[in-house]
Amino acid sequence: MSERYLHTHDVVIVGSGLAGLRAAVETAGCLDVALISKVFPTRSHSGAAQGGIAAALGNEEPDSWEWHMFDTVKGGDYLTDQDAAEVLARDAARAVYELEHMGVPFNRNPNGTIAQRAFGGHTRHFGEAPVKRACYAADRTGRVILDTLYGQCVQRGLHVYPELSVVDLVVRDGIVCGVIALDWATAAVHVFHAKAVLLATGGFGKVFKTTSNCFANTGDGVFLVYRHGFPLQDMEFVQFHPTGIYGLGVLISEAARGEGGVLRNRHGERFMERYAPTIKDLAARDVVSRAIMKEIQEGRGIDGRDFVHLDLTHLGRERLAERLSDISSFVRIYLGIDPAHAPIPVQPTCHYMMGGISTDLHGRALDVQGRPIPGLYAAGECACVSVHGANRLGCNSLLDLVVFGRRAGQDMCARVPTMDRSPLPADAEEATRERLARLRERTQGVRPAVLRERLQREMMERCGVYRSQSGLEKALETVRGLQEEYRHSVYLDYRGDRYNTDLMEALELESLLTLGEVILVSAASRRESRGAHSREDFPQRDDHNFLHHTLVYRDEEKIRLGTKPVSITRFQPKPRVY
């Protein structure tokens, strides 16, 4: 444990999902790059993305990047920064062609071009009717892009350190100059000394009980940024995907509805017609999730229970096999149902975090005053550009990852060569060693899993699709109590060095408990309903008081809140109806 492992690189990228890999591809030629990942690169959670990647290629019907930009802004309930949405929509076609050139096996049209399909909130003519904008490879689009970008990194000889968790940032005089990481194979503490650090550590859906997220999505990078006093942005906006497999939370892609699937209540009624008359089942995710919860609350869940049906039976076996084969297989395995013959029980599942590390359009992390933090970048779900505003549209996530992962890489290539290497503090890893020692010395108390379970239940119950002041305050009390318990009585069952997943989960739980608190504090401060943040006590959107981003940061031991203006360029806020 006491041996020191020191690595020196120009840049350290933390996380090997699509954002991290795309940034790595960009920087591998111009800088000395190290990639650290908690899992092997091909096992990152980007690989679970099913439906597709959005780009107005117009391969199937007329489309334009401006419509895409509008949908992104409207989808985000006008909290989307419009300069960011413009970058995203304008760059989308280039990004998808680039992925095709790298080898992504997109499905094809009869004329050989990339096939596209309909998705939630994708429309033509500024909301008129659904448009086919999602480029896809069956229902494993994320997985094949992940594999392709990994291949690009192999081709460039990128050095990957797999199965290392980043457990601290090294910050000296406000400059980020490295990370501390823990090697799971040996429990050795590694110090990475770098001119710049890019955090691409993904989301943190594991704060909630029912989630489509993987076990590794615990928001480690986001937590570290917050712990060092840097701000997080829009943390109250948590997306619940309408169609998680009942009880499990495993995702059934929106592509299922894009291909013609229909949601039905206990009477067999296609209820989305009542909530979104124009585009029905293809309304934005927050709208559909709320509609499902309403149906359930009003007793129209299947058999009066807390789920509805997703009906794909009319799509035909062939189409299911060709375009929705993975989800068909999930349904067969976990429910014993053949979706060609029987409807799928679904309920909303925590899916995506719109909030995260506040960044500019070049992936540079920002401080409370909005100035770039020297040496720190963030991209992907852990970052908040903010391109998704209050609610992300389907297929904009993969796009965000490759567009802003690349931009962060470009910016590092431009700046890092002229940057000085900040000297490493002599005791860089001391705090980490102490933290690990503290966790390992207690021999009785409460197991991490117990606290995690209580956190996840509480967040699900009081901070899910619907929220209220009293619920959020109760949850805050609970979560702070759990943090207290964590500090005073969490203990490890196993104190060994090899693949100590007990220790790993205890460290991750600290992230989850902190981020849970940050979500609750942010949610309590926003007394309006906007996008995925739906307040029972404040059901209306309130542009007068809340058309701004929320910033949350730590000052000494206190949580502080701030605001940041929304960038509005082309589209003035108006009521959001589908």
Added chain:
Amino acid sequence: MELSFKIFRYDPQVDREPRYEVYRVRAEATERVLDCLNRIKWEQDGSLSFRMSCGHGVCGSDAVRINGRCALACQTLVKDVAQAEEVLVEPLPSFRVLKDLVVDLEPFFEKVRWVQPYLVGGNHVPEKERLQSAEERKKLDQVIRCILCACCVASCPVTAENDRFLGPAPLVWAFRYIFDSRDREKEKRLRAVDTQDGAWGCRNHFECTRVCPKEIPVTKSINFIKREIEKVLR
């Protein structure tokens, strides 16, 4: 129901040799074996190590041997193993054990990297996408399902005897680029696997195909490579 799990335990740092430990777990028939492993770790014995991540068969992390068959713990349901008196959980065979159910996958990933898992598209880069017919694309449909879980490699009788054999999954990844109509290095790729430790190492045992959690026709794909070698190189 209540089940007995007999789990392989080994920490090379402290144990002289492997042992098995038995745990009793309550579980619903529709739960996953992964849920049971987690319950054991979270409630009974935190020293048990295994990998997991997505929990629904897309990341490939939690491949283990369950009752003698290599599979993903997150795709194996309790009802599928409950008939056994004791559910036996072991690490993937043919791999070096690092701790309990965690094996050293580095030699496996090294072989995947060896097949050059990236498209070589030539110098001409068009402005838009390269065209590829739906039929050409269809040839890749099954192999792009591979999640590198290594169940196939662990089950292969050839791999067990010859660690130089490239193995099923790396050959599947070779297939993925050999048969991509956009790739310009088909011949070079075919030559690379035209060896006794490459495609010809496969003896058609079909174990890989039997265990593949993504239902990829692995053996058949390797035979397609062999046929293509005969066609293009001879």
